[in-house]
Amino acid sequence: MAPPTSSNPLRLLVALGVLIVGLAVWAFWPGTDSSVRLGLDLQGGTQVILKPKPVTEGASITEEQLTQTVSIIRQRVDGLGVAEAEVTTQGSGDGAVIVVAVPGVNQDRVVDLVQRTALLDFRPVWGLYPAPPSVDPAADPSASASSEASPEASPQASAEASASPDSSANAAGEAAPLIQADANTPEFQEQVAALDCTNPLNYTGGRPDDPQKWLGTCDVTGAAKYNLEPAFIQGTNVTNANAVLPQGGVGWIVSLDFDGDGAKALAEASTTLSALPECGIAGANPCNAFAIVLDGVVTSAPRFNEPILGGSAQIEGNFTAEEARDLANILKYGALPVTLEPVDITTVSPTVGNDQLRAGIIAGLLGLLLVGIYLLVYYRALGVVAVLSLAVAGVILYLTIVVLSKAIGLTLTLAGVAGAIVAIGITADSFIVYFERIRDEIREGRSLRQACDSGWIRARRTLLAADFVSLLAAAVLYFLSVGSVRGFAFILGLTTLIDVLVAFWFTHPLVVLMGRSSWMQKGSKWTGLDSGRLGGASVAGRRGGRSRRSSAETSPSDSSTKEVSA
């Protein structure tokens, strides 16, 4: 008979080794975060799933609207000052949902924040100031230093403004509440003066303002500070906004259309405002500009040059195409292109999350242990190969999850952990199919070496077909589902791929190498492949003691064979 002609098993093992080392280097590259990103159900936090609905009945949701909504929500969540908040969309079109995941925040605040439609309003500018707090810097020598240590900056400022009830919240790294008042009182002005617009928490937005009240806030870049009068037009009055490049014009402009109420308000406001003196840093109060305020932060503050009576306006400035488009989008969608309905709100405390992670790990290890014992007892030496293969598959899975956490922001959820545990069984099955094939080949009288190769050729086909079905299920689940189902499907698909890799590059080469060893050739009963256990000549000799039993087992089949032949 010909010697086994399959590719060199050593070469495959080395290739796998290189792959694992490569993954490990990528996963644990110094200076990068090499931990597995955990989902909220494992680390604790709040997750809100929002279903966007079109504002007008029967309309559909466009990708553009979704993107816009997500970016507005992201801005608001970032405004909470929490790191690692995630805002993602799942699905597309009318079936899409937006998933907001915030680690460790009280749920009502998050829900309240993301669900509210973004607030866009137009306010006359009363005063314009430089960004740093301008109140009596000598009173506190640490004021300038504290502007860098963000958690301290705001309580400092608000304490001086004698509005300190929220200082405890600020200590947690959150932005200060908006500075709003019913009237332009000296106290309010003092608060505005104390506001520190160099602190990013104060100009990230995400804190919708009350349009009926005065507002002290920052420019979106943190470059300037405004004292703003109550709004004269709200975002809902804007019917359309577009970025336009006027013929013969120098730069891009944004054109705006208002509905009836908006047009009227605009006409009044522009008439009053355009008569006022020019705005400037620490210039006249009030002055001739109006501010476009989105979620509590000034996006743009154009001047009125003349009364606008027609209900449509143009905002000129030296806009680039991108700036003009962004501003138009904000104006158009500022009041959120969609309404958001929270369909699922889950809050998990960090303790429960940890418990679940621990339980998942214990269940996984226990499952591995049980499967390992079973395989060792049943397949003996081959069982060792199977257990090693499972271990290799486990290592590759872990490394891949770390790498994917880095590369594409994969988070491991409880459903994913469950997927991995379930996959133990499916992975082990590949080995079982292969081992049973080898045994079949030996039963047919082949030598061990031949059996390892020819058994593989047959098992390979079965494996690929069966794993393909598994992969298909995982892929369909992943692309069509929402929420936790996705995490589960992803891990299941990943483990199926790893299963194929390990079977081809580890299990098979290792079995072939073992098959060449003289110990396996001799067929000790510990190999799991001894001809005594598998049948052949020796069985006949040992059968005597059990012949009664075996004939009892065979008899039903015999009688039925007769039925067929009768």
Add this chain to the structure above:
Amino acid sequence: MSRIGNLGHRLYAGEVSYDFVERRKRWYAISAIILLLAVGALLFRGLNFGIEFRGGADFSLPNATCSVEDARTTAEEATGAQVIVTETASGTVRVQTEELTAAASSQIAGTLAEACGIPKGEVKVQVVGPTWGEEISKKALQGLVIFLLLVTIFLSIYFEWRMALSALVALAHDLVITVGIYSLTGLEVTPATVIGLLTILGYSLYDTVVVFDKVKENTRGVTGQSIMTYSESANLAVNQTLVRSINTSVVALLPVLAIIIVGAGLLGAGTLLDLAVVLAIGMAAGTYSSIFIATPFLVDLKERQPEMKALKARVLARRKQGRSAAGAAVGTESASDDDAGVEADASIGRRTESGPRQQPRRKPRSKR
């Protein structure tokens, strides 16, 4: 151990053979009864949907010091409506209420935490709108249909349409039984249950594909001989993969059982436990159906083909001939009933060996 190893050999050689295919009427009857029970339960009892499907709020209070009654009184006072309160083995009190606003749920979480002597931050809260479950189910159903379509195409190309159809029948069998058990026992259906059901799809088909691959191998060129009928070759295939099927089921169920043990002991109700329970039921049904339903059903389909009918007639005719010849020669037919049976089976085993054995022989030559 070695006895099982031996059994494996005898199953392979056909010395020991269980008539999975020949007695299919019996398995069909058993399955039909179970399926009727399942469908009946579904129609009359329905399913116990979790709050993810009904809409509502769910508060989990770990290590609560309050009694179930205390929690109930507190929650009912706070919501002004009836609530469901349960306590798990691990000391977690679970309160389920009607749908609440986010603000109200936060307030009630605070009240409950106070009443049960735990910090508010420890309370796990979930609030679900009534449309969310519909959304999940719709997506799951959509996924199911597309998956079935794709898998039918794949199996039809890789095997043939009859095998695809049989695999789908076995799959439907598993799903209906699993859902039926949920209906009968009143276990809560959560999104995790839906995930589990979808996993069973993959697992059940995976299991069937492995058995069918062996059937395909055994029945290659089956019409070119007159020793075995299609059903006998298929039955041999099921027997030959029996050890694999048992081992696979054990190995697949062990981790799932580990989840159930750990889940019930340490966690109480939750995603892991829900998932494990549905998987345990589905995997058991999946193993049963790939042996007792899928292959027998395939045989039913195949033996309607004219060439398979002709084969059966040929085999039976030949056997009759052989038997009467043997009977004439020995003359003690009634005394050696068992032996004749074993002999017939053994020859079947040997014949099948000769089929596949040619293939590897060819292989080395072509590679040389």
